Amino acid sequence: MATDSWAQAVDEQEAAAESIGSLQIKDRPEENGTNSSGAAAKSEVDGNNKTSDDDDKEDKAAQSLLNKLIRSNLVNTTNQVEVLQRIQTLRFNSVKSFEELRLKPQLLQGVYGMGFNRPSKIQETALPMMLAEPPQNLIAQSQSGTGKTAAFVLAMLSHVDPNNKYPQCLCVSPTYELALQTGKVIEQMGKHYPEVKLVYAIRGNKSGMKLQEQIVIGTPGTMLDWCTKFKFIDPKKIKVFVLDEADVMIATQGHQDQSIRIQRMLPKNCQMLLFSATFEESVWNFAQRIVPDPNIIKLKREEETLDTIKQYYVLCNCKEEKFQALCNIYGAITIAQAMIFCHTRKTAGWLAGELSREGHQVALLSGEMQVEQRAAVIERFRDGKEKVLVTTNVCARGIDVEQVSVVINFDLPVDKDGNPDNETYLHRIGRTGRFGKRGLAINMVDSKMSMNILNRIQEHFNKKIEKLNTDDLDEIEKIAS
Ligand SMILES: Nc1ncnc2c1ncn2[C@@H]1O[C@H](COP(=O)(O)OP(=O)(O)OP(=O)(O)O)[C@@H](O)[C@H]1O
Numbered sequence: 066m067a068t069d070s071w072a073q074a075v076d077e078q079e080a081a082a083e084s085i086g087s088l089q090i091k092d093r094p095e096e097n098g099t100n101s102s103g104a105a106a107k108s109e110v111d112g113n114n115k116t117s118d119d120d121d122k123e124d125k126a127a128q129s130l131l132n133k134l135i136r137s138n139l140v141n142t143t144n145q146v147e148v149l150q151r152i153q154t155l156r157f158n159s160v161k162s163f164e165e166l167r168l169k170p171q172l173l174q175g176v177y178g179m180g181f182n183r184p185s186k187i188q189e190t191a192l193p194m195m196l197a198e199p200p201q202n203l204i205a206q207s208q209s210g211t212g213k214t215a216a217f218v219l220a221m222l223s224h225v226d227p228n229n230k231y232p233q234c235l236c237v238s239p240t241y242e243l244a245l246q247t248g249k250v251i252e253q254m255g256k257h258y259p260e261v262k263l264v265y266a267i268r269g270n271k272s273g274m275k276l277q278e279q280i281v282i283g284t285p286g287t288m289l290d291w292c293t294k295f296k297f298i299d300p301k302k303i304k305v306f307v308l309d310e311a312d313v314m315i316a317t318q319g320h321q322d323q324s325i326r327i328q329r330m331l332p333k334n335c336q337m338l339l340f341s342a343t344f345e346e347s348v349w350n351f352a353q354r355i356v357p358d359p360n361i362i363k364l365k366r367e368e369e370t371l372d373t374i375k376q377y378y379v380l381c382n383c384k385e386e387k388f389q390a391l392c393n394i395y396g397a398i399t400i401a402q403a404m405i406f407c408h409t410r411k412t413a414g415w416l417a418g419e420l421s422r423e424g425h426q427v428a429l430l431s432g433e434m435q436v437e438q439r440a441a442v443i444e445r446f447r448d449g450k451e452k453v454l455v456t457t458n459v460c461a462r463g464i465d466v467e468q469v470s471v472v473i474n475f476d477l478p479v480d481k482d483g484n485p486d487n488e489t490y491l492h493r494i495g496r497t498g499r500f501g502k503r504g505l506a507i508n509m510v511d512s513k514m515s516m517n518i519l520n521r522i523q524e525h526f527n528k529k530i531e532k533l534n535t536d537d538l539d540e541i542e543k544i545a546s
Contacts, residue, residue: 185212200336207364227260
């Protein structure tokens with residue numbers, strides 16, 4: 066992943082270039098796209114890699130929250146679920162309908178009330194395991210948006226006994242905001258089951274006495290305090306323990322230990338469920354400490370591909386020329402919606418301003434915005450209220466806006482050392498099914514260094530990126546046909 070020391074360096078370089086420009090000593094690149102300032106940029110980066118742009122730094126929790134806030138649907142996947150079951154355990158059949166799960170009528174009503182017609186891919190396999198008797202432990206990994214939260218919420222609601230007025234399910238989340246999002250799902254799904262109550266174990270929400278609510282959802286530190294220091298919760302009475310967003314959890318100092326300490330207080334027969342969007346070594350090690358004797362299910366992510374994307378590059382000398390090229394493209398072809406990626410906030414802000422002056426309806430995602438504000442911007446764009454979304458990569462990481470047909474790399478994606486960030490390139494332009502039949506990606510090249518990056522991206526994907534002359538309207542028109 067690209068970090069922001071490079072962004073900072075580019076910011077500084079841009080600022081320097083502006084002051085140099087005002088002294089009329091502009092470093093103009095050659096027509097073939099070479100530019101001596103490319104090398105200068107690299108050395109600036111090298112000299113500045115300690116000065117990171119902290120404001121732009123996104124943590125995983127914010128990313129995850131953003132995804133939840135803007136998502137209104139399941140992520141489509143045709144990949145098969147991979148199941149690793151415990152030895153000598155029951156065989157679980159996957160289900161194709163919610164009826165097959167024999168849910169309580171109030172819960173079935175809740176599920177349908179949320180507009181779910183049938184279980185998602187991961188739910189087909191995970192739900193029968195989670196609802197089985199005796200309770201089964203589960204480690205489940207699948208990409209964000211595939212229905213994990215809805216699955217464990219249904220499991221918790223199914224397992225509680227509303228007649229018992231004490232906590233029976235604990236669910237730990239990495240942040241207060243993420244806990245609230247899960248809480249909302251519990252409230253929606255449990256809408257017709259009002260006897261079941263929910264409480265948030267989050268800082269400042271001290272209850273002062275033993276809890277009566279059956280479900281407690283919160284962050285690990287407060288949850289641990291409520292179990293140990295304040296004794297609001299009797300851990301011995303817990304039937305279901307859920308650890309959500311394990312990959313986000315382990316990125317936060319202290320969360321792992323706190324979660325493990327909570328888990329150790331729970332009875333042996335308590336059902337342990339752990340969910341994660343990714344499964345790197347560290348997550349896996351943590352998962353195994355939290356969930357003894359687990360069933361494991363994994364849903365592979367759809368492969369991203371460049372096969373159906375037409376890729377072009379445009380040679381320019383400076384950002385003004387890149388902007389002009391962009392205007393020419395807009396003048397020649399009809400673009401329903403486009404996403405434009407810039408390397409720095411400053412360039413993104415400038416470009417958004419220029420585009421608005423040209424009469425475009427522009428949305429800008431910027432690092433200073435709160436997560437909720439960003440979600441609102443993306444939502445407006447997704448709803449078609451704006452036609453162009455200008456953003457830095459840091460802001461847009463992980464965001465899917467399906468209807469976008471044109472992606473413009475105003476700056477090519479690079480990592481902190483100035484090398485091509487192939488993963489980000491693929492993610493920006495290559496989503497499966499994102500473009501329907503055909504998509505268009507246009508890369509702006511403005512220096513020897515960026516030409517070199519483009520060449521390396523071509524080599525990496527073994528896919529030719531064609532040159533496009535944006536001064537030739539006929540040529541531009543052809544790319545859209
Ligand atoms: N069976 C279903 N049918 C239709 N929509 C569903 C179904 N299950 C979940 N959804 C919806 O799909 C979206 C994603 O589901 P959910 O939040 O459970 O996924 P997730 O894997 O937990 O994602 P994240 O990791 O981001 O929390 C939500 O809007 C949810 O309401």
